[in-house]
Structure formats: C-alpha cells, structure tokens
Amino acid sequence: MTHAAYVAAGYGLTAGAVGAYVIWVLRRERVLSARMGGNAAAAGADSVAARTPVDSAGADR
Amino acid sequence: MTPSASAKRGLARGRRSVFRDAWLVAAKDLRVEARSRVGMNQVVPFALLVLVLFAFALDSEREVLRRAAGGLFWMTVLFAALLTIQRSFVAEASDGARDGLRLSGLDAAGIFMGKAAAVVIQLMALEVVLAAGIVVLYDVALAGPLLLVSTALLATAGLSAAGIAYGMVAAGLRVRDTLLPLLVLPVLAPVLLAAARASDAALAGTPAVGWPWVRLLAVFTTVYVAFGVLAFGALLEEA
Amino acid sequence: MTRTSVEGVERGGGMVRVLGAATALMMAVTVLLALVVSPAEINQGDSVRLLYLHVPTAWLALYLSFGVTSLASALYLWPRTRSRLWDMVAGASAEIGVLFLGLTLAVGSIWGRPTWGVWWTWDPRLTTTAVLMVAYLGYLAVRTVPGDPEVTARRAAVVALAAFVDVPLIHQSVEWWRSQHQPASILDDSRLLDPQITGLMGLTLLVSVVAFTLLYAWLMCHRVRVANLERTAGGEDLARAMVERHAEAETAGRL
Numbered sequence: 310m311t312h313a314a315y316v317a318a319g320y321g322l323t324a325g326a327v328g329a330y331v332i333w334v335l336r337r338e339r340v341l342s343a344r345m346g347g348n349a350a351a352a353g354a355d356s357v358a359a360r361t362p363v364d365s366a367g368a369d370r
Numbered sequence: 371m372t373p374s375a376s377a378k379r380g381l382a383r384g385r386r387s388v389f390r391d392a393w394l395v396a397a398k399d400l401r402v403e404a405r406s407r408v409g410m411n412q413v414v415p416f417a418l419l420v421l422v423l424f425a426f427a428l429d430s431e432r433e434v435l436r437r438a439a440g441g442l443f444w445m446t447v448l449f450a451a452l453l454t455i456q457r458s459f460v461a462e463a464s465d466g467a468r469d470g471l472r473l474s475g476l477d478a479a480g481i482f483m484g485k486a487a488a489v490v491i492q493l494m495a496l497e498v499v500l501a502a503g504i505v506v507l508y509d510v511a512l513a514g515p516l517l518l519v520s521t522a523l524l525a526t527a528g529l530s531a532a533g534i535a536y537g538m539v540a541a542g543l544r545v546r547d548t549l550l551p552l553l554v555l556p557v558l559a560p561v562l563l564a565a566a567r568a569s570d571a572a573l574a575g576t577p578a579v580g581w582p583w584v585r586l587l588a589v590f591t592t593v594y595v596a597f598g599v600l601a602f603g604a605l606l607e608e609a
Numbered sequence: 610m611t612r613t614s615v616e617g618v619e620r621g622g623g624m625v626r627v628l629g630a631a632t633a634l635m636m637a638v639t640v641l642l643a644l645v646v647s648p649a650e651i652n653q654g655d656s657v658r659l660l661y662l663h664v665p666t667a668w669l670a671l672y673l674s675f676g677v678t679s680l681a682s683a684l685y686l687w688p689r690t691r692s693r694l695w696d697m698v699a700g701a702s703a704e705i706g707v708l709f710l711g712l713t714l715a716v717g718s719i720w721g722r723p724t725w726g727v728w729w730t731w732d733p734r735l736t737t738t739a740v741l742m743v744a745y746l747g748y749l750a751v752r753t754v755p756g757d758p759e760v761t762a763r764r765a766a767v768v769a770l771a772a773f774v775d776v777p778l779i780h781q782s783v784e785w786w787r788s789q790h791q792p793a794s795i796l797d798d799s800r801l802l803d804p805q806i807t808g809l810m811g812l813t814l815l816v817s818v819v820a821f822t823l824l825y826a827w828l829m830c831h832r833v834r835v836a837n838l839e840r841t842a843g844g845e846d847l848a849r850a851m852v853e854r855h856a857e858a859e860t861a862g863r864l
Contacts, residue, residue, distance in 0.1 A: 312656045315722065315723050316644075316656060318719055320640075334835055337835050341839060342838055532771075552743065552746065552750055553750075555743050556744040560775075560781075564782055567786065583785070601767045
C-alpha cells in the first residue's frame with residue numbers, strides 16, 4: 310500500500326463515521342420534533358428509543 | 371435515604387456503627403456462602419480447572435509455566451473474583467432482600483465494606499488453594515513471602531472494593547452477567563498488571579523490583595475503597 | 610432553575626446554525642490545508658497527513674469529551690446542582706467521545722502501519738487509550754439499561770467518575786510496566802515520534818483542532834436536543850409502563 314492509500318483510508322473512514330453520526334442525529338431530531346409539534350399518538354418503529362432514559366412525569370426536579 | 375442523611379445518622383450513632391454494620395453484613399454474606407457452599411463446590415474447582423487449562427494452553431513446558439506463574443495465578447483469581455462478586459449480589463436480588471437492605475437503616479458505607487470484606491475473605495481462602503496449585507502444577511518455589519502476602523492482601527482488597535462498587539451498579543439487572551465484566555475490566559487491568567509483576571518479582575527472587583508495584587496497588591486500593599465508601603450511598607438509593 | 614436550563618436547550622437555534630456553518634467552513638479549510646497545501650513530512654511522507662485527523666480526534670475524545678462527561682456527572686451528583694440537563698450532557702458527550710475515540714484508535718493504527726510497521730503496540734498511551742475505550746463503552750452500556758431514569762442517571766454518573774479516577778492509575782501502571790523493558794523498540798526513534806513540523810504543518814494542525822472542536826460543540830447542541838426530545842416526547846408513557854410491568858414480573862416471577 311502506498312502512503313496515499315493509507316491517507317485515503319483514514320480520511321474516508323473519518324468522513325464516513327462522522328457523516329453517518331451527523332445524519333443519524335439530525336434525522337432523529339427531525340423525527341422527534343415533528344412528533345412533538347404534531348401527532349403525539351403516532352408511534353413509529355423508532356419511536357421508543359430504549360437507549361436514552363426517559364423521565365417519568367413529576368420526577369424531574 | 372439520601373447519602374448525607376445516612377451519613378449524619380451514622381455520625382450521630384458514633385463512628386463505630388459503620389464498622390458494626392459492615393461486620394453484620396460481612397457475617398451475613400459469609401453465612402449465606404457457608405450454607406450454600408457455592409464457593410467450595412463451584413468456584414474453587416473452577417479456579418483449579420483454569421490453572422490446569424493454562425497448562426494445556428501453554429504447552430505445559432515447565433519453563434513457560436514457571437515464568438508465567440505470577441500472571442496466570444492472578445488471572446485465575448480475577449475470574450474467580452468475578453464469580454464471587456456476582457454471587458454476592460444474587461443473594462439479595464432473589465427475594466427482594468435488596469430493598470430490605472436499603473430499608474434496614476444500615477449505613478451504606480457499612481454495607482459496602484461488609485460485602486467487600488466477605489469477598490476478600492472468600493478470595494484469600496481461594497488464593498491459598500491456588501498457591502498450593504501453582505507450587506504443585508507449575509513447579510514453582512514460593513519465595514519472597516512478605517512481598518507475596520502484601521501483594522495478595524492489597525490486590526484482593528482492591529479487586530473486591532472495585533468489584534462490589536461496580537457490582538452494585540449492575541445488581542439486579544438482567545444484563546448483570548455481561549455488564550459487570552465490561553465495567554470492571556478497565557479497573558482490574560492495572561491491578562492485574564501490578565499484582566502479576568510484583569508476584570513475578572517475588573518468585574524470581576528479585577523482590578526489590580516488586581515493591582514499587584505494591585505501592586501502586588496500595589494507591590489503587592485506597593482510591594477504590596474511598597470511592598466505594600463515598601459512592602455506595604448514591605448507588606443504593608432508588609428514586 | 611433546572612426546568613429553565615433544560616428548556617433553554619430548545620432555544621438558541623440561530624446560534625447553532627451559525628456554529629454549524631463555522632464548523633463546515635473550518636472543516637473545508639482543514640481538508641484543503643491537510644491534503645493539498647501542506648507539505649509531506651521528511652521521514653513519514655504523506656502519511657503525516659493522517660495526523661491532522663488523529664491529533665484533533667485524540668484531543669476531542671481523551672480530554673474534551675471525557676472531561677465534559679466527568680464534570681457533568683459530578684454536577685449531576687452534587688445535590689445543589691442536580692439537573693437532568695447534566696445527565697443529558699454527560700451522555701451526549703460520552704457518545705460523541707466514543708465515536709472520536711474509535712476514530713483516534715483507527716486512524717492512529719492506520720498511521721502507525723506505514724510509520725512503525727505495526728498496526729498496534731502496547732506502549733502506555735495506546736494501552737491507556739484502549740482501556741479508556743472499554744470504560745466509555747461500559748458507561749454507555751449502563752445508560753441503556755431500562756428502568757427509572759433518575760436511578761440510571763445516578764449510576765451512570767458514578768461510573769463516569771470512577772472511570773475518571775481510574776485513568777491516571779491505568780496510565781501510571783502501564784508507564785511503569787513499559788519502562789521496565791529495555792526500549793529497543795522503534796518507538797525510540799524520535800524522528801518518528803516528533804515529526805519535523807514546519808510552519809505550515811503547525812498551522813494545519815491548529816486549524817484542524819479548531820475545526821474538530823467546533824464540530825464537537827455543534828454535535829453536542831444537536832445531540833443534547835435529541836436527548837431532551839426523547840425525554841419529553843419520546844416514550845414517556847411506554848417507559849413508565851415498562852418499568853411497572855418489569856417490577857410486577859420481578860415480584861411475581863422471581864427474575
């Protein structure tokens with residue numbers, strides 16, 4: 310492998326990973342704020358994110 | 371109760387109450403263990419099995435095993451420690467005893483130290499057996515007893531303290547068995563490193579090289595005991 | 610105070626857009642400088658260009674993200690400053706940190722191959738970084754466990770602080786470990802460790818660090834906003850029902 314190939318691999322990987330993450334965050338933001346603004350009852354496939362803890366009413370201080 | 375309320379209560383009853391609580395919890399854990407005999411029947415055989423398997427993995431050529439004995443010994447202790455710590459929380463999780471523990475009014479720091487002490491005692495008993503194991507199986511001559519014992523005491527205390535603290539984080543969760551090793555690895559790595567190097571130095575007859583590692587173990591153990599004492603209250607609380 | 614600071618996340622949209630624009634601009638400048646304008650290095654050749662990625666991601670992941678997560682965790686645990694905002698900040702920063710830490714290790718490895726001839730070596734910095742990665746992942750794993758969000762937040766905060774305390778111990782122990790071996794390794798070649806950085810290369814490095822820092826800030830704004838949305842709009846009722854049902858099942862079925 311030439312050095313240029315290594316450089317390309319590194320930059321490609323970085324751009325790909327960062328790009329994918331950016332897209333994921335922005336898309337999630339759009340989906341969630343749309344639901345906030347409009348249809349609270351509409352439950353899509355990705356509506357319940359088990360990942361981030363959600364608050365139960367009244368527990369927030 | 372909040373950590374500060376619990377601490378105030380402990381102070382009001384006098385500092386001795388923390389250690390009394392620790393004693394109570396340690397005694398309870400050890401009694402449960404003695405009755406169930408899991409340590410004797412499962413953990414010790416498992417640890418010996420690991421020792422034997424290492425011999426197969428490393429081609430049982432005497433030189434390799436003897437030179438690696440320190441590291442292999444502590445790796446085995448590590449595996450056994452994970453089992454022992456997980457068992458420490460099983461007893462409570464099974465019949466809501468964890469809530470009982472919380473509501474009992476026992477000082478959180480006392481519970482932490484008690485559970486950790488019980489684990490230390492069980493592990494030290496295991497280490498005696500394993501020491502005999504490496505003498506017999508790996509043809510090791512035990513040397514540098516002061517260094518070996520100091521290492522064992524500090525490393526075991528550090529392992530137990532960190533393990534119980536993280537065990538509390540994972541306790542009662544269905545993912546406990548996969549979560550605990552993941553959480554505990556970054557913390558156990560330096561202990562394993564230091565304990566293995568110190569033990570190697572002792573066995574090789576060059577203890578001078580090993581004492582700096584013991585100092586590191588002392589720092590580590592102090593930090594994690596302190597951390598556990600301070601944080602256990604927060605971990606024990608349910609909202 | 611806490612409710613306002615959480616809701617404050619919702620405002621400032623214009624500022625975030627400006628931040629985003631600045632980030633994009635700086636990134637473009639970085640790429641231009643890194644790949645086109647700056648020269649290759651005397652010993653490493655073109656592979657030095659990977660450092661313009663590796664150094665900023667390392668700074669980001671090891672110091673900025675981790676520092677923010679640790680600080681936010683402490684603020685969350687401290688009763689006087691307790692607020693769900695800190696929990697969200699800690700989680701977001703850790704997530705972004707893990708991404709960049711992974712990239713640091715990967716790009717570093719890719720850089721290391723032509724430079725040192727190996728993909729990996731157990732020197733103190735690399736070893737500590739790898740262990741830190743596991744610590745980060747453990748922290749994120751604790752956050753994903755279902756249950757009462759306040760309890761989860763508290764546990765995660767404790768884990769973050771434990772990791773913070775642990776890192777210097779890991780580093781010190783590995784340093785001692787490696788110092789006991791006669792360093793006959795290639796890492797001794799200081800020409801490779803400290804590349805000859807000319808003025809333009811130094812500038813590129815600075816620009817790249819600034820660009821990635823802006824990226825971090827911009828990503829944090831959006832990620833914290835997502836966390837806030839998940840908290841309020843996401844699945845409140847479902848999460849509560851899950852916790853209740855789980856508790857029922859535990860008492861009934863002895864999980």
